[in-house]
Every structure is written in structure tokens, then in C-alpha cells.
Amino acid sequence: xxxxxxxxxxxxxxxxxxxxxxLVWMVLTAVKSQxxxxxxxxxxxxxxxxxxxxxxxxxxxxxxxxNSLVVASVTTASVLLTSILAAxxxxxxxxxxxxxxxxxxxxxLMVPGEVLLVPNFVTxxxxxxxxxxxxxxxxxxxxxxxxxxxxxxxxxxxVELEEAMFVDGASPxxxxxxxxxxxxxxxxxxxxxxxxxxxxxxxxxPLVVTGSTAMxxxxxxLASLIYDQxxxxxxxxxxxxxxxxxxxxxxxxxxxxxxxxxxxxGLKS
Amino acid sequence: MxxxxxxxxxxxxxxxxxxxxxxxxxxxxxxxxxGPLGQALKQIVDGFNATQQEVRVRAEFAGNYDQLLQKTMxxxxxxxxxxxxxxxxxxxxxLAAGGHLLPLNPLLNMGNxxxxxxxxxxxxxxxSIGGTVWSIPFNNSDPVLYYNRSMFDEARIATPPATWDALxxxxxxxxxxxxxxxxxxxxxxxxxxxxxxxSAGGEVLSDDGQHLLLDSPEALRAVDYWARAVREGTARVxxxxxxxxxxxxxxxxxxxxxxxxxxxxxQPQIRFPLSVxxxxxxxxxxxxxxxxNLAIFKDIAADQRQATWQFVEWLTEPAQQARWAxxxxxxxxxxxxxTNPQYAPLLNLPATPxxxxxxxxxxxxxxxxxxxxxxxxxxxxxxxxxQILLQGTDPRGVVRQxxxxxxxxxxxxxxR
Numbered sequence: 298x299x300x301x302x303x304x305x306x307x308x309x310x311x312x313x314x315x316x317x318x319x320l321v322w323m324v325l326t327a328v329k330s331q332x333x334x335x336x337x338x339x340x341x342x343x344x345x346x347x348x349x350x351x352x353x354x355x356x357x358x359x360x361x362x363x364n365s366l367v368v369a370s371v372t373t374a375s376v377l378l379t380s381i382l383a384a385x386x387x388x389x390x391x392x393x394x395x396x397x398x399x400x401x402x403x404x405x406l407m408v409p410g411e412v413l414l415v416p417n418f419v420t421x422x423x424x425x426x427x428x429x430x431x432x433x434x435x436x437x438x439x440x441x442x443x444x445x446x447x448x449x450x451x452x453x454x455x456v457e458l459e460e461a462m463f464v465d466g467a468s469p470x471x472x473x474x475x476x477x478x479x480x481x482x483x484x485x486x487x488x489x490x491x492x493x494x495x496x497x498x499x500x501x502x503p504l505v506v507t508g509s510t511a512m513x514x515x516x517x518x519l520a521s522l523i524y525d526q527x528x529x530x531x532x533x534x535x536x537x538x539x540x541x542x543x544x545x546x547x548x549x550x551x552x553x554x555x556x557x558x559x560x561x562x563g564l565k566s
Numbered sequence: 567m568x569x570x571x572x573x574x575x576x577x578x579x580x581x582x583x584x585x586x587x588x589x590x591x592x593x594x595x596x597x598x599x600x601g602p603l604g605q606a607l608k609q610i611v612d613g614f615n616a617t618q619q620e621v622r623v624r625a626e627f628a629g630n631y632d633q634l635l636q637k638t639m640x641x642x643x644x645x646x647x648x649x650x651x652x653x654x655x656x657x658x659x660x661l662a663a664g665g666h667l668l669p670l671n672p673l674l675n676m677g678n679x680x681x682x683x684x685x686x687x688x689x690x691x692x693x694s695i696g697g698t699v700w701s702i703p704f705n706n707s708d709p710v711l712y713y714n715r716s717m718f719d720e721a722r723i724a725t726p727p728a729t730w731d732a733l734x735x736x737x738x739x740x741x742x743x744x745x746x747x748x749x750x751x752x753x754x755x756x757x758x759x760x761x762x763x764x765s766a767g768g769e770v771l772s773d774d775g776q777h778l779l780l781d782s783p784e785a786l787r788a789v790d791y792w793a794r795a796v797r798e799g800t801a802r803v804x805x806x807x808x809x810x811x812x813x814x815x816x817x818x819x820x821x822x823x824x825x826x827x828x829x830x831x832x833q834p835q836i837r838f839p840l841s842v843x844x845x846x847x848x849x850x851x852x853x854x855x856x857x858x859n860l861a862i863f864k865d866i867a868a869d870q871r872q873a874t875w876q877f878v879e880w881l882t883e884p885a886q887q888a889r890w891a892x893x894x895x896x897x898x899x900x901x902x903x904x905t906n907p908q909y910a911p912l913l914n915l916p917a918t919p920x921x922x923x924x925x926x927x928x929x930x931x932x933x934x935x936x937x938x939x940x941x942x943x944x945x946x947x948x949x950x951x952x953q954i955l956l957q958g959t960d961p962r963g964v965v966r967q968x969x970x971x972x973x974x975x976x977x978x979x980x981x982r
Contacts, residue, residue: 332836334815334835335816335835336836415639419640419644422646504628521627526825526831527811527832528831
């Protein structure tokens with residue numbers, strides 16, 4: 298048992314409440330009637346589950362969910378793969394211009410997405426990828442953020458471990474997958490959460506490169522519920538709840554991984 | 567209508583194909599109509615696709631007006647373009663000046679061009695860019711005064727205020743300190759300020775679009791009305807439409823301005839009887855008209871061009887206009903859509919009282935300014951309102967600074 302720390306615990310609870318409040322409000326609003334949003338009590342007087350049905354019917358959300366799931370999962374897997382390979386190269390391999398190349402990769406973090414919109418669109422169009430999954434995934438399949446996070450973690454690992462494996466006849470490939478990847482799952486999971494979230498929340502890029510309903514994503518569906526002159530807030534919140542759900546699930550799945558990995562590494566030392 | 571098709575065909579005769587190939591011509595229509603408005607648009611487009619065999623319109627939702635512009639700009643850079651796009655009116659001049667749009671002057675020769683409300687004819691014809699028609703008025707609205715009927719009854723106000731003096735008087739009667747504020751003013755609603763200035767006899771922009779005219783005595787008089795209401799505590803300032811709508815629905819503010827289209831979004835959120843009235847004026851009635859127009863892109867294939875024309879002509883027919891207005895609450899652009907009784911069932915005015923008021927105001931309506939730099943100038947105007955209304959700064963100095971900054975922006979944009 299850990300010692301009770303009333304001040305810290307209160308602070309943690311307070312911060313949690315601040316972050317959870319919008320989510321709680323979202324779910325509560327999602328089951329209210331429109332007339333109860335601004336006039337009624339905070340706790341719904343009656344539950345209006347039809348808001349979820351209305352939200353679902355406003356846009357072809359079934360297809361949108363499938364697309365977002367495919368795009369976000371494949372993007373996350375691609376980023377992890379490319380980041381692990383690049384991070385190992387930048388952390389351990391010796392080659393001319395390595396640190397300059399790493400800086401160059403980092404530099405891409407400074408370029409805002411808006412600037413890349415047009416050149417990326419032109420490239421994707423020339424490749425004939427408009428309105429395909431490739432257009433939604435490939436431009437984001439590598440990430441300087443992922444490379445940076447993993448490179449830092451890889452470098453913290455004692456070189457002696459790697460050298461011992463080399464003495465035993467292991468190839469760099471084996472060393473990477475048997476040694477580096479297993480002990481750095483924590484960082485990989487953290488990076489994965491961010492990448493998945495980014496892909497899931499993307500709106501402008503999917504709007505620009507896709508045109509058909511078959512290729513559009515959940516955020517496009519959400520956008521079709523918002524209008525500057527007003528909207529049906531409960532239905533919008535019902536849709537937002539549905540769209541947020543997979544992200545929360547992914548977060549909890551990876552969070553367990555993060556915690557477990559942290560615990561394991563603690564036991565080893 | 568046939569006559570118009572022929573006319574248009576004649577104009578583009580040089581690039582016309584000898585005969586149309588087998589199968590319908592597909593055209594892409596980028597639009598920014600979400601939710602129920604998007605469903606209404608789909609209904610209209612489906613109607614067109616069902617009535618004829620030659621053209622098939624594919625309506626594509628492209629997000630809001632800004633996102634639609636981003637998509638269009640990316641497409642243009644890649645040598646691709648939509649056939650037809652719904653452009654917010656302030657975006658039209660920039661694309662027209664960039665040479666991306668097809669001039670639509672044949673529209674001027676259309677027999678029924680005179681049937682378009684004058685405000686829409688003016689809106690479509692950009693004096694600053696060659697006096698040419700660059701877009702076709704489509705989903706436009708004007709602002710109205712929304713008010714809480716119960717609060718009016720309680721305060722014994724029998725008729726909605728027609729003038730700004732009456733409005734401030736009503737706001738005083740409706741305000742209950744700490745509980746209810748009479749009037750809500752929205753910082754992002756620059757068009758309301760435009761209307762107030764016009765109604766005082768002032769102008770917002772000079773005819774050449776190069777000068778902001780907010781420092782005229784008339785315009786300052788309009789700004790003073792806003793400042794006075796806030797100073798008195800009978801008006802409250804809101805950052806955006808949504809925050810005002812929330813307070814209005816909760817009964818914390820009794821009146822406010824909004825687009826006629828807001829009625830359908832506002833009405834289900836409230837428990838009190840919602841009422842709507844014409845925009846109050848200072849010395850003469852004047853209302854702005856804003857929204858989006860349809861633009862055809864230059865350099866699209868001749869088949870597509872003709873097909874797009876055919877769709878656009880059909881869309882501007884009074885019957886279609888009445889149906890579109892009835893489904894969405896937007897203004898019909900054709901006069902006969904409102905005057906010819908055969909369209910009354912389509913228009914369905916009893917369902918949307920705001921539409922009736924919006925149409926009644928059309929004789930006093932003016933298009934919103936559309937100089938290429940005006941998008942940025944509106945940001946300056948918003949900052950100006952913030953300083954005057956929220957920080958209580960004396961209007962004269964702030965207005966002068968805003969005019970100086972705006973004129974620089976307008977001059978820069980005009981020479982680009």
C-alpha cells in the first residue's frame with residue numbers, strides 16, 4: 298500500500314475533474330432534448346436515445362467509421378514501423394551525415410500542415426491516388442515525432458547489451474526486434490496513441506483528397522452536423538460521443554501497455 | 567428556358583462539341599451545406615437528375631466555406647477544378663481576379679434577369695472587376711431581429727422596435743439587472759454593423775472598394791448606438807452566434823440579431839414563443855444580404871460547361887427557388903418565386919416566419935461589401951468593436967486607427 302498524500306491526491310482529482318468535465322457534459326447533453334440543453338437541469342430529466350439514431354442517420358457513419366478505423370490503424374502501424382527503423386539508424390548506426398539527417402527529419406516538425414496541403418495534394422493527384430485509402434495514409438506513414446521519441450529511448454539503452462548480442466552472432470535486425478523494440482514498448486505505445494489520435498481527428502486533408510462517401514471519415518461526418526448559424530446540440534453531442542468512443546478505447550488499450558511496460562522495466566532493475 | 571440555353575450555347579459556340587456523346591455528362595458541384603441544409607440540397611439535385619437524361623450532377627460536401635476554398639485552391643494548383651462551386655460571396659472577387667472563374671455575362675441578357683431581386687443582380691455583378699457577372703446568387707439570407715415574446719409581454723411592449731431609438735428604449739424596458747439583458751450584440755456579426763451604418767445614411771466601403779468609410783459622421787453615429795447600449799448596461803456583447811443563442815434560449819437575453827436561416831435551429835431549443843421582426847434602422851431602413859453564390863470554373867471542358875449552365879439555369883427557376891427557400895429558409899433570388907401564388911405551397915411561409923420577414927426586407931436590401939481585402943478588414947472591424955464595446959474605449963480614436971489599417975490592407979489587395 299502506498300502512503301496517503303492528501304494534497305497531491307486532491308490536486309490529481311481536481312485536474313482529472315477539469316479534464317473529464319467536457320466529456321461528461323458531452324454525454325449528458327447527448328441524451329437530452331434540445332429544449333433541455335440551456336433551460337433544463339444538468340442531469341437529464343428524460344433520456345433521449347433517439348439523438349444517437351438521428352446522429353447516425355445524418356451522415357453515412359457506418360462507412361465513415363470503417364474508413365477512419367482502417368486509415369488510423371494502418372497509419373499508426375506504418376508510423377511505428379518507419380519510426381522504429383529510422384530511430385535505430387539515427388540512434389545506433391554509424392554513417393556519414395547521420396546527425397544532419399536527423400536534424401532535417403526534426404525540421405519537418407516545424408512545417409505547419411496548412412503549408413503542405415497544396416504540394417501534398419499535387420503529389421497525391423499525380424500518383425493517381427485521389428479518393429483512395431493511399432491518399433489518406435501514405436503522406437502520414439512516417440513521422441518525425443515518432444522517430445524522435447523512439448531515438449531518444451533507444452539511446453538510453455546501454456550499448457553493452459547490443460554489443461553482447463553482436464558477440465553472440467546476432468544481426469542488427471535481430472538486435473533491433475529482439476532487444477530494442479521489446480524494452481521500449483512504453484515509448485512506442487505513447488507515440489502510437491498520438492499518431493492514432495491525429496489520424497482519427499484529421500478533417501481538412503480527408504475533405505480535400507476524397508470526394509466520394511465511400512472514402513470519407515468520421516470527422517467529415519461530424520463536420521456535416523455543424524453550421525455557423527446554429528445546430529442541434531444534443532444530436533451533435535451524440536455524434537461526438539460515438540466518434541470519441543474508439544479513441545478512448547484505443548487510449549485505454551495502449552495505456553495498459555504503457556503501465557505494464559513501465560512496471561516490467563521497474564522489476565528488471 | 568430553351569431560349570436561354572440557346573443563347574448560352576451561342577456564346578460558347580466556338581468550343582461546343584458537334585453533338586453530345588452517349589450517356590449523361592457528369593458534373594461536380596462542391597457545396598458547403600451541412601446537415602439538414604445538405605439534405606435539402608441533395609433533394610434539389612436529385613430532382614434535377616431525375617427530370618432529364620443529359621446531365622448528372624454529383625453534389626459533394628466540402629466542409630464549411632473556408633474548407634471548400636482550401637479544397638478548390640489545392641485542386642486549382644494541381645490543374646484540376648470542380649465544375650461548379652458554392653462560394654461565400656466575399657471569396658468570389660479573389661477567385662475572379664485570379665482568373666479562375668467563368669464570366670457569366672450571358673446571364674445579363676437572360677430575359678428573366680430582371681426577375682432577380684435588384685440586390686441579387688447587384689451582388690452578382692462586381693463593379694470592381696470589370697462590371698462582370700462572376701457568380702449566380704444562390705443561398706443568401708438577411709438578418710432579422712429575434713425576440714422573446716413572453717418578455718415583451720411582461721415588459722408591456724406591444725410592437726417590436728422599428729428604429730434603433732425604439733430598440734434601445736425596448737432594451738431598457740426588458741433589462742432586469744443581474745437576470746436579463748435587453749439586447750445581445752455579437753462581435754463576429756460584422757454584417758449587422760454594416761446594416762446599422764447604412765441605415766444611418768453612411769457607407770462602409772467606397773465605390774472603388776479602396777477605402778473604409780467608418781469615420782464618416784453617419785457611420786460614427788451608428789457605432790455610437792452600439793456603444794451607448796453597452797454602456798447603459800442594456801446590451802451585452804457576445805463573441806459568436808452560438809453563445810448568444812445559448813443565453814437567448816436560457817432566457818438571459820431578450821433580443822438579438824440573427825440570419826433568417828437561424829429560425830429553424832433556434833426554435834427547437836427554446837420554450838418561450840419566439841418572434842421575429844425586421845432589422846431596426848437609424849434614419850432609413852437598410853439590410854445587408856450575405857451568403858454564398860454559385861461560380862462556374864474557367865477552363866472546364868465544353869461539355870461540362872454547357873451541362874453546368876443547364877443545371878444552374880434550372881436551379882434559378884422560380885419553382886426551384888421557392889422549393890429551396892421552403893426547404894432551408896434561405897431567400898429566393900427570384901421575385902416571382904414570392905409573388906406568384908402558384909409557388910406559395912413550396913415556399914411554405916407559415917413554417918418559417920423569419921423567411922417572410924426576410925423577403926419583406928428585400929426592397930431595402932444591399933449586398934455586403936466584396937472588395938478582395940474586405941475579408942481581412944472584417945477582422946480589423948471586429949477588433950475595433952472589441953475595443954469600443956468591451957474595453958469602453960472612445961470610438962473616435964479607435965475608428966480612425968481601424969480606417970488607417972483597413973485602407974492599407976485594401977490598397978495592398980487591390981494592387982495584387
